[in-house]
Structures are given as C-alpha cells and as structure tokens.
C-alpha cells in the first residue's frame with residue numbers, strides 16, 4: 169500500500185530522497201517505475217514515504233508527414249547541427265544480415281516467429297512487411313537510445329504515431345506538412361524514386377495523413393515545409409529546446 173505520496177524532482181540530477189534522508193539508487197529495483205510527462209523516470213516506493221526521481225531520459229522526437237514532404241531532407245540538416253545529441257533507434261528485421269552488417273548496430277536480426285510474437289504482445293510501435301521480410305521499431309529500441317542520454321529520432325507514419333500515443337514515451341510530435349498536394353506530387357516526381365503507381369498511392373495516403381496531422385492538438389507542432397530554409401529554422405528552434413532540456 170502506498171503511503172503519503174510526494175515527488176521530489178530536480179531537473180538534470182539523479183537522486184533519490186525520502187523522509188529519512190537519502191536512499192540508495194539501488195533501492196529502485198523494487199520500486200515501480202514509470203515516466204512522467206517531462207520524461208523523468210519516477211520511482212514509487214511502497215511504504216511510509218514514497219518518492220522520487222532518478223535518471224533523466226531525454227524526450228524522443230517524432231517527425232511525421234506524408235511521403236515526399238521533406239522529412240529526410242530536414243533530418244539531414246538536423247543531424248549536422250545536433251548529431252551529438254540525437255540518435256535513430258535500431259530497427260528489427262527478419263531478413264538476413266548483409267556483409268558488414270552487425271546485429272544491434274545496423275539492425276537487430278531476428279527470426280520471424282519471435283518477431284511476430286513480440287509484435288502481437290505489443291512490443292513494437294510500428295512494423296511492416298517488405299519483400300517477404302518484417303521490419304519494425306520496438307519500444308525497447310527507443311528506450312535504449314534514451315538510456316544513452318540521447319534524443320531518439322523517429323521518422324514514422326501516422327499509424328506509428330497512433331501506437332506511440334498509447335505508450336508512456338511522450339515524444340515531441342512534429343508534423344511536417346507540404347504546402348499543398350500539387351507541390352507534394354512535384355517533389356515526389358522530381359526525387360525520381362517512385363513509379364507513377366507508387367506516387368498515386370502516396371498521394372492518396374497523404375490526404376488521410378494531412379487530415380489527422382492538421383487535427384488540433386494531435387501534434388505538438390506543425391511545420392509547413394514550403395521554403396526549406398524557413399521550415400528548418402522553425403524545426404531547429406524546437407529541437408534546440410529539446411536538446412537544452414536533455415542537457416540541463
């Protein structure tokens with residue numbers, strides 16, 4: 169049973185305290201642990217007093233937006249400015265490793281049976297099948313980046329965002345919006361990576377994504393990627409604040 173509950177929080181420091189003074193962090197093993205809205209790990213100790221904070225976990229960053237809106241372009245710029253503070257999570261795949269690929273570095277190489285079991289258990293925030301192999305991002309892979317003290321960057325679609333919203337990860341959700349669908353089509357064509365059929369499919373999906381992306385409050389921030397320099401300036405300001413919070 170819980171006693172009186174109070175929470176001592178000091179940004180950026182790892183400490184545990186209680187009515188009798190400081191307690192060892194190792195006690196946390198028996199505490200129930202969760203994340204508060206600012207990404208702090210909170211331990212709740214059963215007993216006369218209960219408290220506290222502990223290790224700070226940087227808040228992840230989600231970039232979502234229709235295919236061709238410019239997420240990769242903006243990410244490349246972000247990595248130039250904040251590469252020391254931001255990491256991608258390591259994805260899982262059932263395809264065999266290619267020469268030089270290392271397990272846990274390039275991918276987690278797993279068998280289909282295990283991965284399907286984990287997906288069914290809800291351990292993945294997103295997964296998809298390409299060319300007969302499964303790919304996906306596990307919640308644990310995101311936590312691993314957080315435990316390194318880095319901001320985990322996730323470039324995911326709206327289905328992934330829906331799934332993330334049911335977890336305690338509490339990322340900063342940013343929606344990257346193209347100026348309009350005509351411009352989006354132009355960009356997809358000029359990139360030269362898609363067939364006509366693939367472009368039409370992406371544009372259809374984009375309409376649905378834009379509906380949800382523009383729903384008030386669904387994303388923390390919507391950045392219109394019209395002029396690239398202006399869009400990046402907007403993004404850089406938001407991510408700069410996230411990096412500052414992670415460094416405090």
Ligand SMILES: Nc1ncnc2c1ncn2[C@@H]1O[C@H](COP(=O)(O)OP(=O)(O)OP(=O)(O)O)[C@@H](O)[C@H]1O
Nearest residue numbers: 234235236237238239240241355359393394395396
């Ligand atoms: N502001 C911009 N103005 C003009 N062209 C842009 C702008 N931003 C990106 N582009 C171009 O649009 C194309 C699509 O951009 P990008 O590949 O970054 O999109 P994406 O959202 O990552 O797409 P996907 O989800 O399919 O990976 C690229 O050719 C890129 O150079």
